[in-house]
Amino acid sequence: MSAAQRLAGKVSIITGGAAGIGKAVCERFGQEGASVVVADYNLAGAEAVAAAIEAAGGRAMALQADVTDKTQVDAMVAKTVQAFGRLDVIHNNAGIIQVKALLDLTEEDWDRVQAVNLKGTLFGIQAAARQMIAQGTGGRIVCTASAAARRPNPYFAHYSASKGAVVNLVQASAVALAPYNITVNSVCPGIVATAMWEHIDKVISSEEGLPVGETIRRRLEGVPLGRVQAPEDVAGLVAFLASDDAAYITGQAYNVTGGMVMT
Numbered sequence: 001m002s003a004a005q006r007l008a009g010k011v012s013i014i015t016g017g018a019a020g021i022g023k024a025v026c027e028r029f030g031q032e033g034a035s036v037v038v039a040d041y042n043l044a045g046a047e048a049v050a051a052a053i054e055a056a057g058g059r060a061m062a063l064q065a066d067v068t069d070k071t072q073v074d075a076m077v078a079k080t081v082q083a084f085g086r087l088d089v090i091h092n093n094a095g096i097i098q099v100k101a102l103l104d105l106t107e108e109d110w111d112r113v114q115a116v117n118l119k120g121t122l123f124g125i126q127a128a129a130r131q132m133i134a135q136g137t138g139g140r141i142v143c144t145a146s147a148a149a150r151r152p153n154p155y156f157a158h159y160s161a162s163k164g165a166v167v168n169l170v171q172a173s174a175v176a177l178a179p180y181n182i183t184v185n186s187v188c189p190g191i192v193a194t195a196m197w198e199h200i201d202k203v204i205s206s207e208e209g210l211p212v213g214e215t216i217r218r219r220l221e222g223v224p225l226g227r228v229q230a231p232e233d234v235a236g237l238v239a240f241l242a243s244d245d246a247a248y249i250t251g252q253a254y255n256v257t258g259g260m261v262m263t
């Protein structure tokens, strides 16, 4: 069954699009008819995702951009408009984690995680909103927060704090951009099968003397739907928020956690 074409004619940017959740969102947006800019600091990975979308009959372009660098984020939007004529949707999704105990965190650890997860999200919102306001046709901004915003983890306090701040930044941005018919929402994934959770499991399992995979297995006991989520589970929600069906939704933070988090 082919996907609905809810995003036909829309131009979109997905940061962190080369892998994991971002890659699944790029593919889903491509299937739903959007032109897709796959933005990532891993250019080779972004090119592979863009090539796969084009091979499947979609429209895509890869761009190298480090979201911590405002100049590169502004250039990412400018190059998108140059190539596709406009910008309708941005998914600020690039993010990093570090697994480290609270009392061992250094100032550098803190700054690095906030720079990608929080400052990078701000730069993406600003650059996209400026373009959308200039176009005068509204727009959609979706940001990847995390269940960690709701249920903080002692192994990554700085990451949890960055994601809590993303939820708050999204709410303030939703109010600021509502007069321009730009909606801003966040998604809060739980335990998604990507390189990020593989890394978390490896470090925590080793720290606690458990076999690899055991940390994830134990966490799954708290997931009512009982399975690790796929990046595609997040992509479905992001595509909905980018679609016309979500026109009256703004400032929200949606859990997509298989029921692990319900508030």
Ligand SMILES: NC(=O)c1ccc[n+]([C@@H]2O[C@H](COP(=O)([O-])OP(=O)(O)OC[C@H]3O[C@@H](n4cnc5c(N)ncnc54)[C@H](O)[C@@H]3O)[C@@H](O)[C@H]2O)c1
Pocket: 015, 016, 017, 018, 019, 020, 021, 022, 039, 040, 041, 042, 045, 065, 066, 067, 068, 093, 094, 095, 096, 097, 116, 120, 144, 145, 146, 147, 148, 188, 189, 190, 191, 192, 193, 194, 195, 196, 197
């Ligand atoms: N995996 C999970 O369980 C999970 C859960 C909740 C939230 N998240 C969030 O989802 C998002 C995607 O995570 P993922 O699991 O797909 O991770 P991933 O590591 O599989 O992919 C992240 C992508 O972001 C890119 N990236 C990292 N820093 C960047 C930067 N400075 N500029 C541009 N690109 C950069 C990487 O190259 C990579 O392609 C992140 O914001 C993460 O915090 C993930």
